[in-house]
Amino acid sequence: MKNRREFIxxxxxxxxxxxxxxxxxxxxxxxSATDDASPIPAPGAGKSVLVAVRDGDRVAMLDRAxxxxxxxxxxxxxxxxxxxxxxxxxxxPPERGANTHPDLVAHLVKLCLGAGAKSVSIFDKxxxxxxxxxxxxxxxxxxxEAGAIVINGNDPNAYREVAIPGGLELKTARVxxxxxxxxxxxxxxxxxxxxxxxxxxxMKNLMGVVWDRGFYHRNDLHQTIADFLTLRQxxxxxxxxxxxxxxxxxRGTSVEDLVEMRSLLASKDIVAIDAAAAxxxxxxxxxxxxxxxAAGMKLGTINLENVDIRRFKLA
Amino acid sequence: MRRxxxxxxxxxxxxxxxxxxxxxxxxxxxxxxxxxxxxxxxIQFVPSxxxxxxxxxxxxxxxxxxxATLAVGRVYCxxxxxxxxxxxxxxxxxxxxxxxxxxFVPFARPMTWLRxxxxxxxxAGVATGWSGLTLALLDPYSNFxxxxxxxxxxxxxxxxxxxxxxxxAAGLSSIYRVEAHWAGVGALxxxxxxxxxxxxxxxxxxxxxxxxxxxVGTLLxxxxxxxxxxxxxxxxxxxxxxxxxxxxxxxxxxxxTGTIDFSRCxxxxxxxxxxxxxxxxxxxxxxxxxxxAAPATVGRTLPDPQRRAFLTGTATALAVSLGAGxxxxxxxxxxxxxxxxxxxxxxxxxxxxxxxxxxxxxxSIDRFxxxxxxxxxxxxACPTQVLKPALLxxxxxxxxxxxxxxxxxxxxxxxxxxxxxxxxxxxxxxxxADKQLTQIGEAHFDRKxxxxxxxxxxxxxxxxxxxxxxxxTIPYGDNLRLPEVTRDLCIGCxxxxxxxxVQPEKAIVVAGHRRHGRARKPVETKAAAPTPAGxxxx
Numbered sequence: 001m002k003n004r005r006e007f008i009x010x011x012x013x014x015x016x017x018x019x020x021x022x023x024x025x026x027x028x029x030x031x032s033a034t035d036d037a038s039p040i041p042a043p044g045a046g047k048s049v050l051v052a053v054r055d056g057d058r059v060a061m062l063d064r065a066x067x068x069x070x071x072x073x074x075x076x077x078x079x080x081x082x083x084x085x086x087x088x089x090x091x092x093p094p095e096r097g098a099n100t101h102p103d104l105v106a107h108l109v110k111l112c113l114g115a116g117a118k119s120v121s122i123f124d125k126x127x128x129x130x131x132x133x134x135x136x137x138x139x140x141x142x143x144x145e146a147g148a149i150v151i152n153g154n155d156p157n158a159y160r161e162v163a164i165p166g167g168l169e170l171k172t173a174r175v176x177x178x179x180x181x182x183x184x185x186x187x188x189x190x191x192x193x194x195x196x197x198x199x200x201x202x203m204k205n206l207m208g209v210v211w212d213r214g215f216y217h218r219n220d221l222h223q224t225i226a227d228f229l230t231l232r233q234x235x236x237x238x239x240x241x242x243x244x245x246x247x248x249x250x251r252g253t254s255v256e257d258l259v260e261m262r263s264l265l266a267s268k269d270i271v272a273i274d275a276a277a278a279x280x281x282x283x284x285x286x287x288x289x290x291x292x293x294a295a296g297m298k299l300g301t302i303n304l305e306n307v308d309i310r311r312f313k314l315a
Numbered sequence: 316m317r318r319x320x321x322x323x324x325x326x327x328x329x330x331x332x333x334x335x336x337x338x339x340x341x342x343x344x345x346x347x348x349x350x351x352x353x354x355x356x357x358i359q360f361v362p363s364x365x366x367x368x369x370x371x372x373x374x375x376x377x378x379x380x381x382x383a384t385l386a387v388g389r390v391y392c393x394x395x396x397x398x399x400x401x402x403x404x405x406x407x408x409x410x411x412x413x414x415x416x417x418x419f420v421p422f423a424r425p426m427t428w429l430r431x432x433x434x435x436x437x438x439a440g441v442a443t444g445w446s447g448l449t450l451a452l453l454d455p456y457s458n459f460x461x462x463x464x465x466x467x468x469x470x471x472x473x474x475x476x477x478x479x480x481x482x483x484a485a486g487l488s489s490i491y492r493v494e495a496h497w498a499g500v501g502a503l504x505x506x507x508x509x510x511x512x513x514x515x516x517x518x519x520x521x522x523x524x525x526x527x528x529x530x531v532g533t534l535l536x537x538x539x540x541x542x543x544x545x546x547x548x549x550x551x552x553x554x555x556x557x558x559x560x561x562x563x564x565x566x567x568x569x570x571x572t573g574t575i576d577f578s579r580c581x582x583x584x585x586x587x588x589x590x591x592x593x594x595x596x597x598x599x600x601x602x603x604x605x606x607x608a609a610p611a612t613v614g615r616t617l618p619d620p621q622r623r624a625f626l627t628g629t630a631t632a633l634a635v636s637l638g639a640g641x642x643x644x645x646x647x648x649x650x651x652x653x654x655x656x657x658x659x660x661x662x663x664x665x666x667x668x669x670x671x672x673x674x675x676x677x678x679s680i681d682r683f684x685x686x687x688x689x690x691x692x693x694x695x696a697c698p699t700q701v702l703k704p705a706l707l708x709x710x711x712x713x714x715x716x717x718x719x720x721x722x723x724x725x726x727x728x729x730x731x732x733x734x735x736x737x738x739x740x741x742x743x744x745x746x747x748a749d750k751q752l753t754q755i756g757e758a759h760f761d762r763k764x765x766x767x768x769x770x771x772x773x774x775x776x777x778x779x780x781x782x783x784x785x786x787x788t789i790p791y792g793d794n795l796r797l798p799e800v801t802r803d804l805c806i807g808c809x810x811x812x813x814x815x816x817v818q819p820e821k822a823i824v825v826a827g828h829r830r831h832g833r834a835r836k837p838v839e840t841k842a843a844a845p846t847p848a849g850x851x852x853x
Contacts, residue, residue, distance in 0.1 A: 052851050091729050127780060127814075129699045129727050131345065136729070152491040155479075195788040196775025196796055213776075214816035220772040246842045248784050256839040263851070279852040282845030289773070289794065304853050311851055 047308040048269035048301045050276055054262055056314030058104040058242055061264035065238070066111070068310050069266065075235050076184050078116030083182035084108055084148070085234075087189040087205050088124035088139050090251050091132045097245045097258045099133075100190045102142035104240050104264075108186060109146035120146075121178050123153035124208045127251075130154045151178065159211040166230025166297075169223045174211035179232060187234035187270070191241040191277050193249030193257075197221060199288050200250050201277035202237040202270045203229065222290035229270060229299045237273045239265040241280055271300025272307045279304075319588035328394040333404070336397045339736070340463035340695050343472045343493050349735040352692050356738030359456040360391060360531050363739070365446075365686055371740020384538040387597065388545060392525055392532055392581040398455035399525055399532075399581060401462075402517035406564065409518040421557065423566040425526065425579055430533045437530040444685075447712040451689035452505075453530050458513075460690035461506040461715060465704070468695060469495040494700075502704040502715055521564030526579045536578035544597045545577045546586070552594035559586035559595060671708035672719040672807065672827030675726070675753040676734040676742040679830040680709060687741035689715040693733035699724040701809065702733065719755070721809035721825060726755075728782035728808060751783075754832040756807025756825040758786060760800045764822035767797045777811035777823045783837065786811045786823070798823065803835040 051068045053061040066072050076082060086100035094101050105122065112120045122143045126133040130153065134140035140150050151158070159174040179185060189205030196217075197204050203225050207213050216224040241263040248257045261280065267273040271294045275285035285302050286292040295302035332355055339352030356362055363376035380391045392399045433453065440449025451457060472495040482490035497503070516523045525532040539545075550573045559568050562585035567576040575595075586595045669680065674693065677683035694702045694717055701724035702717040709716060717733070719726055728751060734744035745753060758777075766774040771792065778786040778798050785804035791797035798811075800823075807825050815821040846852040 052853075054851065091727060129730075132698055132727060132730065149488055151488065155492040157479075157492060194775075195778040196773050198773075198796070217774045217776045217816040218766060218770075218818070220770070221774055222772070246845050248787075250779055251782060253782070253784055253837060254839050256841050259842055259844045261844075261848075276851075276853045280846060282852075287794065309851075309853065 047306060048267060048272045049308045049310065050265065050267040050269065050272050050304075051310045051312070052276065053264045053266075053312045053314060056262065056264075058101055058240065058264065059107045060314055061262075062104060062107055062111075062238065062266075064312050064314060065264055065266040068312070069236070072111040072115045075186075076112050076115040076117050079118050080116075080183035081181070082112045082117045082120045082184040082186065083178045084112075084120060084122050084143075084186045084188055085179070085205065085209060086122065086124060086139055087192075087200075087208065088133055088137050088153075089127045089208070091128035091136050092252065093136055094138045095255055096252055097190060097192070097243050097255070098250065098252050099137040099139065100188050100240050101242060102138035104238070105139050105148075105188060106142035106146040108188065108238070109143055109148040112184070112186075113147050117184070120148040121151055121182065122148045123151040123176065123178060125153040125176070125211070125213075126208075153208070156211060162231065164227060164231045167224070167227030169219045170216070170227035173215070173228070173231075175231065176209045176211075179209045185232065185234045187237045189237075189239060190244075191239055191280065192245040192252070193247050193281060195249060197225070197288070197290065199274075199278055199281055199283065201239055201274045202234070203274050203290050203294060206234075222293055225290040226294040226297055226299065229294055230297070233268075233270060233299070235268070237265075237267055237270050239273055239277055241265060241277065244280060246281060267307075269300040269307065271295050271302050272304065275302045275304055275307075276309070319584050322584040322588050325390070325393055325582070325584050329400045329403070332395055333397055333400040336459070337463055337467075340460050340692060341468045341471050342695055343468055343475070343495075345696065345698050345732070349696060349732055352696065352736045353738060356456065356460075356690065356692055356736070358395060359454075359738065360396070360535075361450055361454040361456060361688055361739075362690070365450070365688065365739040365741075369686055369740055371686070371743065374739075380535070381538055384535045385541065386543050388539040388542045388577055388580055388582040389532070389535045390582045391535060392522070393583045396455050396525075396531070397459040398513065398529075399522065401459060402513055402522060402524065403564070403583070405514050405517040406521055421560040421566065422569045422571075423520070425567075425576060429527050430536075433528050434530045434533040445712065447684040447687065447716075448714065451687070451715060453528070454688045454690070455525075455529050455531055457688040457690035458506070458509050460692055460695075461704075462510045462513075464691040464695045465498050465503050465506040466510060469497050472496070496700050498704045499706065501706040505715060520566065522579075522581050523566075525581060526565055526567075532581075539580065539582075540578040542577060543599060543601045545600045546575050546580060546582075546595055547598045547600070548573045548575060549594045549596065552590075552592045554592060554594075556591070558589040558591065562586060562589045668826040669829055670827065671705055671713065672721075672756045672809075672825065673709075673831075674702065674717060674719065674733045674742050675750045675755050675806075675831070676731070676737075676745045677755075677831070678743065680713075680827075681829070683741055684709055684712045684716065686739055687716045688739065689717075690738070691715070691717065692736045692738065693717050693742060696732045696736040698730060698732060699727050701726050719809060719827075721812040723813070725780070725809035725813040728810075752806065752834045752836060754806050754828060754834045756809075756827040757802050757805040758800050758807070758811050758823055758825050760786070760798055760823045762797065762822070764817050764820060765798060766817060766822070767791060767795055771795065774816065776814040776816055780810035780814040782806075782808060782810060783834065785834070804837055806834045 051065040053064045086105050088099050090098040092098040109120050143150050158177055160177050161174050163172050164170050187202055189202055192200045194200040206228055241261055243258040243260045245252045245257050246259050265273050265276055274291045278285045278288045301307050335351050335355045339347050358376040360377050360380050363374040366372040366374040383390055437449045437453055472493050476492050479490055479492045513524055555570050565579045565581055567579040673680050673683045701719050703720040704715045705713045705718040708718055731750050734742045762768050773795055775788050775796050778788050783804045785801050786798055788796035789799050809825050811823045812821055812825050815823045
């Protein structure tokens with residue numbers, strides 16, 4: 001007897017088989033080396049790779065980015081548990097750009113399950129009331145339909161106290177057990193202005209996996225954000241920059257706060273991707289202090305000159 | 316025992332109301348549609364009268380209850396009133412627990428002075444401008460609501476939480492942990508004592524509470540005494556077997572005289588089915604009484620003279636309607652007054668500031684306290700649980716009524732559930748756009764306490780959470796951002812106060828408005844692109 005997940009996996013595999021040609025680079029990359037599919041250097045070893053895609057819909061841009069990185073199979077092996085951490089902070093609909101877009105999350109869920117993931121879990125510790133935020137962001141429905149398990153991020157029992165020996169300010173934290181236990185960890189934020197941190201992208205999004213955010217705010221916000229990376233870095237960072245919120249962030253007041261850029265960034269190097277994100281919002285990377293601090297702690301590359309940037313325009 | 320169709324009808328109706336209202340009040344996951352609670356609360360006697368008297372809604376439920384009582388007796392008390400039904404449930408549980416059929420004490424004399432005292436006390440309270448307190452303390456529906464919200468809801472939440480681990484292990488993510496919200500001891504004492512009283516009286520003497528304390532019971536009893544159709548004993552059929560006495564919750568059947576005190580009968584119809592001889596039935600009473608000169612000569616042994624009862628009742632009806640109407644509608648002209656546009660200094664008047672903040676739609680604290688009966692349906696419906704029962708924050712008149720408490724939650728910008736459920740218009744249902752501009756208070760920022768100033772590091776948790784950007788940041792020091800408040804954009808939702816991480820005293824707090832104001836609607840122009848379009852800026 002098949003359960004729902006198996007059914008969806010099978011369905012996806014079947015669909016993928018029929019549409020192999022259309023998927024272009026993604027599946028081609030798995031079978032044969034294309035011009036842009038090269039081995040991914042680990043952070044610190046050789047050049048970091050940053051894929052930047054423009055002018056497509058979110059699904060197409062994600063497919064292109066993953067193809068360039070060698071396909072989803074590079075990141076997700078059969079039988080692995082996957083955590084996707086979007087930004088689900090605010091009780092606002094997708095068009096307001098306050099949360100990661102549900103289309104992007106759902107597509108990634110399907111890719112993971114298609115690659116044989118044992119389970120795909122999703123949560124965020126929301127800022128607004130969580131049930132409303134999960135619902136109105138559109139992520140709960142889209143992710144569930146794609147086959148993910150959507151977890152309440154506001155359950156204190158799900159968080160475990162861990163030591164963060166590499167941290168300067170953040171030395172211990174109660175971290176969601178999915179972050180600590182999942183085999184694969186995708187960090188999938190949305191790019192936004194932030195009234196306190198200047199910008200919220202990949203590094204800042206990881207505040208949503210920690211129980212006590214007040215501690216960050218009281219004890220040097222930027223340093224604690226950087227400190228967390230010494231505990232665990234995401235397997236891959238995927239940044240939704242389709243229509244970044246360029247002011248009134250991170251909550252925003254209306255769609256007028258958004259500027260359409262139709263972009264998506266992906267990188268294993270969280271500092272490099274945030275450095276590029278800062279430039280998209282018109283800042284120098286070092287202006288965003290947590291990016292500068294993380295670079296100083298050798299957690300990634302802030303100087304984009306030293307990053308292998310692969311640029312794609314889909315239109 | 317014969318089956319009485321009337322009793323079946325009564326039990327069915329009572330079940331619908333009881334289950335519906337209990338789930339609405341106990342709903343810790345916002346699963347019950349707001350319409351269920353709003354509607355079942357709206358057909359309750361006191362909320363309906365308050366809504367009608369204040370013009371909040373053309374609610375005829377109260378009038379219809381009086382009409383129904385005049386027709387067939389106190390059917391409200393056994394079919395619609397949740398506190399009454401709760402007593403039946405408790406009595407039933409107690410008889411189950413004792414594994415025997417419940418036997419109530421036989422006929423007892425009414426406690427007329429107590430009954431009249433509570434009714435007149437309520438009338439006096441309403442007439443002297445204390446409607447907010449007296450109705451809140453004595454309305455049976457509101458008492459029921461507070462018991463469920465204060466006592467049962469948190470227990471149910473804890474029960475839910477105890478099975479979360481098991482459910483999740485079984486792969487059910489639809490069951491999840493919910494924080495149990497206990498009100499403070501002070502706010503729990505009244506519902507707890509009331510529950511103890513109700514339960515004890517229900518086990519001991521059925522509906523003694525309804526026929527002694529409850530002013531609604533006494534008022535409706537006065538009408539029931541004059542009902543067109545009344546339950547009467549067919550003295551020819553009666554074998555004086557006392558089967559009816561054993562099942563009577565109100566001890567209102569007097570077999571010695573062969574009469575039923577219909578002012579105390581809650582129309583439960585137990586006696587009809589209990590009588591093997593069909594000796595108790597509805598009879599049209601008006602034709603007979605109309606034919607006689609004085610109702611007192613009907614031959615009942617009524618405990619108090621008819622004349623006094625008549626005067627009492629008439630005066631009561633007048634006082635309740637007039638008192639409620641006058642007192643409550645006196646506040647009305649101020650109620651719909653939404654805007655203080657352009658004079659945003661209004662909020663800075665220190666006299667207008669209050670620690671107790673009432674929900675958007677309440678208009679002003681005075682109006683709110685007059686109308687709210689503290690049923691706490693909104694407390695249960697509030698998804699963020701920012702609504703807490705007040706103790707003395709509003710003063711005595713605000714006892715147990717909802718206030719916004721920002722230490723652990725804030726008012727969700729997109730939500731207006733409190734207005735959706737409120738049965739009597741104490742919290743008007745505002746259009747969402749209106750609610751988002753309704754200024755229930757305003758934020759006060761103390762930069763001397765702010766982390767950005769004190770520690771010289773970024774924070775801005777307050778402005779991060781602000782839905783209107785009344786709290787925003789300005790450049791400060793070396794690449795820092797310092798919060799700043801634009802008062803006329805602030806609606807007082809408390810997101811900033813909730814989010815402020817400063818301990819022990821927050822650097823930004825909301826002061827409530829005694830009269831709600833109106834915030835300025837921010838002008839929205841399209842944001843400028845930070846980088847040239849068309850290519851990557853790196």
